[in-house]
Amino acid sequence: MAHDVTTTGTGNTELVRVATSESRFARYGLIGTALCFVALFLVLPLAAVFTEAMRNGPGEFLTVLSDPETFAAIELTLLVAVIAVPLNLVFGIAAAWAIAKFEFKGKAFLTTLIDLPFSVSPVISGLVFVLLFGSHSLLGPWLQSHGIQILFAVPGIVLATVFVTFPFVARELIPLMQEQGTSDEEAALSLGASGWQTFWYVTLPNIKWGLLYGVLLCNARAMGEFGAVSVVSGHIRGLTNTMPLQVEILYNEYNFVAAFAVATLLALLALVTLVLKSLLEMKYSEQIAASRRH
Amino acid sequence: MEVRVQNIRKEFGRFPALNDVSLDIRSGELIALLGPSGSGKTTLLRLIAGLESPTEGTVYFGNEDASRKTVQQRNIGFVFQHYALFRHMTVLDNVSFGLTIRPSGRRPAKADIRKRALELLDLVQLSGLEKRYPAQLSGGQRQRVALARAMAVEPNVLLLDEPFGALDAQVRKELRRWLREIHDRTGHTTVFVTHDQDEALELADRVVVMSKGQIEQIGTPDEIYDTPNSPFVFGFIGESNILPVRVENGQLWIGDRSIGVSAQGEADGPGQLYFRPHDIELLDSSDGCITGLVTVTRRVAGTRHVELDIDAAHSKVEIELPPEKVTSDHSRIAFRPTRWKLFRD
Numbered sequence: 001m002a003h004d005v006t007t008t009g010t011g012n013t014e015l016v017r018v019a020t021s022e023s024r025f026a027r028y029g030l031i032g033t034a035l036c037f038v039a040l041f042l043v044l045p046l047a048a049v050f051t052e053a054m055r056n057g058p059g060e061f062l063t064v065l066s067d068p069e070t071f072a073a074i075e076l077t078l079l080v081a082v083i084a085v086p087l088n089l090v091f092g093i094a095a096a097w098a099i100a101k102f103e104f105k106g107k108a109f110l111t112t113l114i115d116l117p118f119s120v121s122p123v124i125s126g127l128v129f130v131l132l133f134g135s136h137s138l139l140g141p142w143l144q145s146h147g148i149q150i151l152f153a154v155p156g157i158v159l160a161t162v163f164v165t166f167p168f169v170a171r172e173l174i175p176l177m178q179e180q181g182t183s184d185e186e187a188a189l190s191l192g193a194s195g196w197q198t199f200w201y202v203t204l205p206n207i208k209w210g211l212l213y214g215v216l217l218c219n220a221r222a223m224g225e226f227g228a229v230s231v232v233s234g235h236i237r238g239l240t241n242t243m244p245l246q247v248e249i250l251y252n253e254y255n256f257v258a259a260f261a262v263a264t265l266l267a268l269l270a271l272v273t274l275v276l277k278s279l280l281e282m283k284y285s286e287q288i289a290a291s292r293r294h
Numbered sequence: 295m296e297v298r299v300q301n302i303r304k305e306f307g308r309f310p311a312l313n314d315v316s317l318d319i320r321s322g323e324l325i326a327l328l329g330p331s332g333s334g335k336t337t338l339l340r341l342i343a344g345l346e347s348p349t350e351g352t353v354y355f356g357n358e359d360a361s362r363k364t365v366q367q368r369n370i371g372f373v374f375q376h377y378a379l380f381r382h383m384t385v386l387d388n389v390s391f392g393l394t395i396r397p398s399g400r401r402p403a404k405a406d407i408r409k410r411a412l413e414l415l416d417l418v419q420l421s422g423l424e425k426r427y428p429a430q431l432s433g434g435q436r437q438r439v440a441l442a443r444a445m446a447v448e449p450n451v452l453l454l455d456e457p458f459g460a461l462d463a464q465v466r467k468e469l470r471r472w473l474r475e476i477h478d479r480t481g482h483t484t485v486f487v488t489h490d491q492d493e494a495l496e497l498a499d500r501v502v503v504m505s506k507g508q509i510e511q512i513g514t515p516d517e518i519y520d521t522p523n524s525p526f527v528f529g530f531i532g533e534s535n536i537l538p539v540r541v542e543n544g545q546l547w548i549g550d551r552s553i554g555v556s557a558q559g560e561a562d563g564p565g566q567l568y569f570r571p572h573d574i575e576l577l578d579s580s581d582g583c584i585t586g587l588v589t590v591t592r593r594v595a596g597t598r599h600v601e602l603d604i605d606a607a608h609s610k611v612e613i614e615l616p617p618e619k620v621t622s623d624h625s626r627i628a629f630r631p632t633r634w635k636l637f638r639d
Contacts, residue, residue, distance in 0.1 A: 183378035186345055187440075189365050190372040191392035191447055201395065205382040 049267050052260035064258035065265075072238045073246035074265070079154070080229075080242060081222045084161040088218050092169025093211070097203070099170075100177030101185070114170050117163055125163050126231025129156055152234030157242065160228040165218045172214030173207055180206055209284060213277060220273045224266055295356050295450040295483055296321045297342060302351035304337055311337045313507040315351075319451070319485060324477045326494035327487045329504035330530070335487045336455055338504070342485065343453050344368045355450055371444030371482075375456040377436040379428040385439050386411055386424035392447035414442040417476065434465040441473075445480065454486035458493065470497050491531050495519060503527050525637045528568045535611040537584070537604065539567045539636070546636070549606035554582025554630050565638045569631035571599070571614040576629050583628040586611065588621050602627060 017023075022030075053061055064070065095114055099107060117125060133150040134140050143150060150156045184206060188198040204211075226244040233240040241249065243262055250259035297319040304312040312334045319325055327335035340346040342353055344365035353360045360368050379388050387394075389411040393402055402410070415421055418438040428436055437457055444452060457473070458466040474497055477484055488494050494501045495515040503510045503518060503526075511518060511527045522528040529536070540547040541562050546555045554577075555567075577583045586602030589610070593599075597614045600621055604611060613629060621627060 183374045183376060184380060186365075187372065187374060187378040187443075188380075188391070188395075190343060190345070190370055191395070191443070192366045192369065193391075193395045194366065197395050201391075202380055205380075 046267060049260055049263050052256060053264040055260075056257055060257060061261050061264075064255075064261045067258065069238045069241070070246055070250075070258065070262060073241045073243050073262070076154070076157070076239075076241065077223050077243040080158055080161050081219055083158050084165055084222045085215060085219050087162055088165055088169050088222075089211075089215055091166065092173060092214060092218075093207075095170045096173035096177050096207075097199075099174050100180075101182050111174070114167050116167075117165075118167050118171075122164055122225065122227030123231055126160050126228035128163075129160055129228075129232050151232055152236065152240060154240070156232040157229050157240060160232045161222050161225055164225050164228045165221045168218035168221060169211065169214035172210050172217070176207055176210040177203075209280070212280060216273050216277055220270060223269055296354075297451050297483065297485075298354040299338070299342065300352045300354065302338070302341060302348045302353070304334075304341060304346065305349045310507055312341070312348075315507070315509055317502060317509065317512070319483060321483055322481045324474070324484045324486075324497065324499045326498035326501045327485065327504060328491060328494040328501055329489065329510075331489060332506075333504040334507040335489075335502075335504050339453050339455055339485060339487050342451070343370050343372050345372070369447060369450050371447060371449035371452045373437070373440045373444050373452070373454040373457050375459045377428070377433075377440045377460075379436055379439055379443070381428050383427075384424065385415065385420065385426050385428070385431070388428070388439055389414055389424075389442045389446050391443060411442075411446060414446055415439075417445075417479075418442045419472075432465075433461045434469055437461065437469065438472075441476070445482065449482065452482045452484040454484065456487055456489070458490075459488075466493070473497065495531075503530065505530070520633075522568075522635065525566065525568065528635060528637075533571050533612070534568055535571060535613075537567045537607050537609060537611065538564065539607070540564055541636075548584060548604070551606065552582055553584050555634065557636055560636060560638075563638070565636045567631070567634055567636055569634040571612050572597070573631055573633035574613050574629045575632050576615070576619075576627065579628070583630045584611075585626055585628045588623050588625050588627060591621055591623070593617060600627070 021027075065074075095110070098104075099111055099114075130151060131137055132139060133143060133156065135144065150159070184202050185198050188202045189195075193201065223242075224244060225242075226248075229242055230245055230248075233242065233245060235241060235245060235249065237249070243266055247259050247262045247266070250256075250262065299315060299317040299319075302312055302315045303310065315334070315338060317338075327338060329335045337346060341348050344360070344363060344367075348361065351361075355368065380391065383391070386408070390407050393407045393410065396402075401407075412421070412424065415424055418441055420435060420438055420442070423431065423435065428439065431439065437460075441452075441454075441457075458469050461469065470493055473486075486497075495518070498515060500512060501515055501518045502512050505526050511523050513521075518527065518531055522531060525536075528534050537548065539553070541557050541560045541564075543562070544556055544558045544560065545552045546557050546565075546567060547553065584604060585606075586604040588600055589603050590601040591598060596617065598617045598619060598621075599612055599614055601610060601612050613627075615621070
């Protein structure tokens with residue numbers, strides 16, 4: 001046993017445990033409990049999704065995915081992510097930059113505001129937009145008379161997604177940027193760099209790993225968001241259904257193979273995100289550690 | 295370049311960090327801003343750099359008013375206590391940074407930038423480490439890279455904020471001498487901030503002692519140490535003793551005894567006598583001297599430190615004696631300060 005220290009005294013061997021280790025019983029008990037938990041709540045459901053999707057063979061799996069409505073849902077999900085993630089990338093950097101590097105009145109309030117989408121139920125986030133843009137709202141009649149459709153259309157879905165995924169990038173960056181302080185930027189400025197050069201050559205490289213991580217999480221959520229999107233989408237088949245909404249519809253129609261096939265794609269997205277994240281962390285662990293050190 | 299600070303006032307919120315500070319820095323001089331934390335020395339340095347802007351007052355670079363110039367336009371070199379090296383760049387890229395980001399009109403050719411950076415690395419004795427990243431260097435090496443980076447832009451003035459503050463004592467001493475050498479070789483006007491008096495006194499041509507947002511005294515290290523002009527400077531620099539005394543007929547008195555020190559021209563009344571532990575002479579007689587009871591003796595390297603209870607003044611002093619002079623506890627010692635200063639309330 002690596003953690004046991006053997007002392008040979010008067011001939012009989014006595015085992016003295018290292019202070020921070022536990023008895024064999026406790027160790028295996030704890031490890032077993034954790035493994036059971038992971039198997040029951042993570043591995044098993046995931047496996048079920050994949051087996052259900054493949055129940056009738058890979059041929060059918062591909063057929064249901066090429067269904068026009070399902071295909072439209074995949075397209076819409078990608079479109080929403082392509083718009084929402086870059087927007088939140090820019091908002092997130094701007095917000096984190098402001099909060100971490102400057103002192104101003106209402107900073108605590110702004111920090112709280114950024115957390116708001118995390119603290120309210122996604123359904124409420126969706127309802128906010130219904131109240132704002134719906135036909136009985138203040139803006140509704142004006143939008144209608146100008147022929148602008150926000151609710152039950154792509155703009156509404158994008159807005160709701162942006163709202164729900166707003167905190168990811170900012171939350172990831174704020175502590176990192178606060179820890180790094182402002183002296184790197186001051187050094188660059190003192191050497192004659194403009195504000196933009198300082199941001200591009202100094203600030204951005206210092207936060208790139210945190211930023212990438214935030215973007216990955218933001219993207220995963222943007223593609224997987226259900227609650228808020230469900231409220232504003234209107235569930236118009238082939239038009240305003242994203243992948244999570246499509247899964248629900250198919251499931252409710254007892255079309256299990258198709259439902260699980262789409263679910264597989266979403267689950268794959270999650271797995272790919274996790275693998276990417278781990279790969280990044282493995283490959284650049286030194287740089288990541290260095291960017292957190294000062 | 296000559297730098298003049300004129301009647302600078304700086305407030306953070308409503309807290310005054312600097313109050314009417316004026317300072318002339320001569321071209322090519324190595325000058326230290328010395329003071330306890332909160333004395334405003336770093337604020338003054340950052341104001342010269344342009345990293346802060348004054349509430350009132352003017353900073354001149356040569357004859358030019360630099361107050362309205364940004365930090366970029368002032369062309370200064372700034373070295374930070376915690377190095378602030380760009381951690382994702384190699385040592386060479388760090389040193390080249392100030393030149394590479396110049397607009398194309400003023401930017402030297404790539405090969406020239408590289409040559410200049412390598413020369414500077416040679417100057418700071420880091421040749422061969424140009425491909426390393428900051429995380430792969432020791433603290434002392436990092437600070438030398440930071441200095442090379444600051445010098446690369448040919449700054450008007452070099453500003454160093456507690457440059458050795460984060461290093462351990464041994465490295466600190468080494469770098470101190472090394473900085474002096476670099477300064478003598480390159481001749482940059484240099485201002486550095488420190489709270490370490492040994493550093494200031496050993497390194498600087500002139501020392502500016504600051505306290506509570508004001509300049510207490512400006513002078514050469516000798517002047518600062520030998521003729522402090524305020525109780526603060528006397529107490530802050532080196533070791534000092536304070537005894538309450540009385541002036542009477544041009545003589546200093548403790549209790550009912552004259553201590554044999556004449557203060558011609560001083561008005562009668564109470565005062566504080568300041569003297570250093572080593573500026574004393576031992577006396578045999580008991581007339582015209584200060585007498586005290588030995589309470590503790592300590593041998594520190596080449597001197598013997600003796601603590602005395604001066605009962606007549608109800609206070610304690612510490613004096614330094616040669617180590618061969620052995621004193622026993624509770625014995626009485628008579629001495630007289632040879633170099634002293636009287637401060638009146």
